[in-house]
Amino acid sequence: MKNIFNPIYRQDYLEGYSNGQNPYSKIKSDTPNSAFNEGFDSGRFDYENLNGSVLNGIPKKIINEKILEEFLLAGLLGINIDTEGYTHFQISILLKWYQSGIEKYDPKQNTYLLDILEENGIEITYSEK
Structure with a gap:
């Protein structure tokens, strides 16, 4: 995570994090926005720690x-x-x-x-x- 105090970086990071928490969303590999990508990775990591790997399927109930x-x-x-x-x-x-x-x-x-x-x-x- 680079500069979370930069409002633009923070906004992109949080948007990426939110998308990472959604098991149905997929990261766009061609996205050059590092803040979004880092946020997505962090959100997906948190999601998978509670609900299991997305590759194993999406459960009926999601834990948050x-x-x-x-x-x-x-x-x-x-x-x-x-x-x-x-x-x-x-x-x-x-x-x-x-x-x-x-x-x-x-x-x-x-x-x-x-x-x-x-x-x-x-x-x-x-x-x-």
Whole structure:
């Protein structure tokens, strides 16, 4: 990454990163824009770290930071998770985040949070699997 503080470079880099996060987009090999190319490579690298190689196919469900945070929160709260529709590669990633939440699980916090949610009219339903 050259000069991320240059607004033009940063804009091209972020556009490339966004395109790299999209598994359906392909980099244009004839693009001379190094900022875009570096952003694309970085975005594709991040995508493939969570979802597996694009060459192995595109999964039905795509993992992103929001999904990871939801699995972490589910572990923190001791809530069951649903991994249906995810590939084996993705499940291994999700379980690491869920396990990280479980390690930080505190039953007292769970009770406090459920009380606060209930006071605000938010009901949590548990699914038994």
